[in-house]
Amino acid sequence: MRESRGSGRPGLAPPRPERGTPPAGGPVPRSRRAQPHPGAWWLWALALGTAATRTTNPLLLALLITVSGYVVAVRRPHTPWALSYGAFVKLAAAVLLLRLAFAVVLGSPVPGTHTVFTLPEVPLPDWAQGIRLGGRVTAEGLAFALYDALRLAALLICVGAANALAGPSRLLKSLPGALYELGVAVVVALTFAPNLVADVRRLRAARRLRGRPDKGVRGLVQVGLPVLEGALERSVSLAAAMDARGYGRTAEVPPAVRRTTAALTLGGLLGVCAGTYGLLTAAGGSYGLPVLFAGLASALAGLWLGGRRTLRTRYRPDPWDARAWLVTASGVSVAALLVLAGSLDPGALHPGVVPLEPPTLPLWPAAAVLIGLLPAFVTPAPEAVRDTREEPTP
Numbered sequence: 001m002r003e004s005r006g007s008g009r010p011g012l013a014p015p016r017p018e019r020g021t022p023p024a025g026g027p028v029p030r031s032r033r034a035q036p037h038p039g040a041w042w043l044w045a046l047a048l049g050t051a052a053t054r055t056t057n058p059l060l061l062a063l064l065i066t067v068s069g070y071v072v073a074v075r076r077p078h079t080p081w082a083l084s085y086g087a088f089v090k091l092a093a094a095v096l097l098l099r100l101a102f103a104v105v106l107g108s109p110v111p112g113t114h115t116v117f118t119l120p121e122v123p124l125p126d127w128a129q130g131i132r133l134g135g136r137v138t139a140e141g142l143a144f145a146l147y148d149a150l151r152l153a154a155l156l157i158c159v160g161a162a163n164a165l166a167g168p169s170r171l172l173k174s175l176p177g178a179l180y181e182l183g184v185a186v187v188v189a190l191t192f193a194p195n196l197v198a199d200v201r202r203l204r205a206a207r208r209l210r211g212r213p214d215k216g217v218r219g220l221v222q223v224g225l226p227v228l229e230g231a232l233e234r235s236v237s238l239a240a241a242m243d244a245r246g247y248g249r250t251a252e253v254p255p256a257v258r259r260t261t262a263a264l265t266l267g268g269l270l271g272v273c274a275g276t277y278g279l280l281t282a283a284g285g286s287y288g289l290p291v292l293f294a295g296l297a298s299a300l301a302g303l304w305l306g307g308r309r310t311l312r313t314r315y316r317p318d319p320w321d322a323r324a325w326l327v328t329a330s331g332v333s334v335a336a337l338l339v340l341a342g343s344l345d346p347g348a349l350h351p352g353v354v355p356l357e358p359p360t361l362p363l364w365p366a367a368a369v370l371i372g373l374l375p376a377f378v379t380p381a382p383e384a385v386r387d388t389r390e391e392p393t394p
Contacts, residue, residue, distance in 0.1 A: 071376045084160060
């Protein structure tokens with residue numbers, strides 16, 4: 001007679017535990033639903049990025065980078081895509097160095113009197129007026145390029161923080177139905193690079209343990225082929241899984257609803273563009289905000305109608321709880337306070353380079369940036385990586 005595993009009597013299955021009973025061997029691990037909504041992390045990071053665009057003060061920008069980096073360090077989950085933060089930091093450093101190199105080689109539009117060094121200047125034809133190669137490099141031009149590049153670097157690092165803190169699969173569940181297919185393509189693209197990096201690290205570690213080279217041309221070839229093979233197998237498995245789950249099926253929608261959806265979405269996007277342009281220009285300050293709100297409402301209505309064509313179910317949807325509100329509010333507060341500081345004291349947020357003067361750290365804008373640290377204290381710590389190997393049965 002067949003004996004069921006885990007039961008003391010032959011032929012009988014072990015009793016099923018009651019709902020809510022913790023499993024034997026330890027308490028129930030912290031659920032992933034205790035983590036904030038992924039959309040809250042994106043709103044927090046984008047708000048910090050917005051704050052970075054409102055200033056060129058290198059001290060405030062460095063403080064914004066430090067705040068986002070600390071939150072990522074203490075709240076980053078143990079997942080492959082969380083490793084993308086380092087890639088964004090390297091990209092920001094590359095942008096910073098490239099911007100300084102352009103300022104040295106191509107010159108700067110800011111005039112300066114403090115010459116750092118002089119490069120040999122290449123004569124150009126008359127049709128290339130306004131462009132120079134080489135020549136005098138001034139401290140004012142380097143400072144202007146550094147401030148401008150540091151602002152872009154801070155924006156990239158904030159986007160990298162959102163990628164590291166918000167899981168792509170959880171974010172996909174929160175998208176509207178009309179954007180679900182586009183979201184799947186974006187999530188697949190976002191998860192490809194982290195998985196590729198994880199495969200390269202795993203194969204290089206295995207080759208080092210076997211005493212084989214993992215660097216140079218030979219190591220690159222012998223590591224690259226298994227990585228590409230694994231990526232191809234993963235793509236085939238993903239396609240089979242999506243096909244088995246009925247991905248791509250659509251519901252029957254009347255033609256009038258489809259036309260209304262297209263009109264609302266297109267009109268809403270045009271309204272958002274016109275409203276944003278009105279807010280950025282002095283002449284459109286009176287109509288910019290109403291047109292922007294009307295465009296957003298039209299676009300949201302179009303997305304809601306378009307979601308009726310996509311048949312999908314949500315398994316354990318992420319709730320938007322108090323933690324999500326606190327995370328979002330902290331980022332929005334930083335952006336709003338820096339916008340206010342820019343209107344009250346623009347000189348503190350935009351230090352001058354002509355004449356060249358050292359930047360100073362304004363006190364209350366710096367204190368406003370520190371509000372962005374709130375998610376590090378109101379959100380739960382990520383779960384530690386557990387050993388999932390089964391214990392040997394006696």
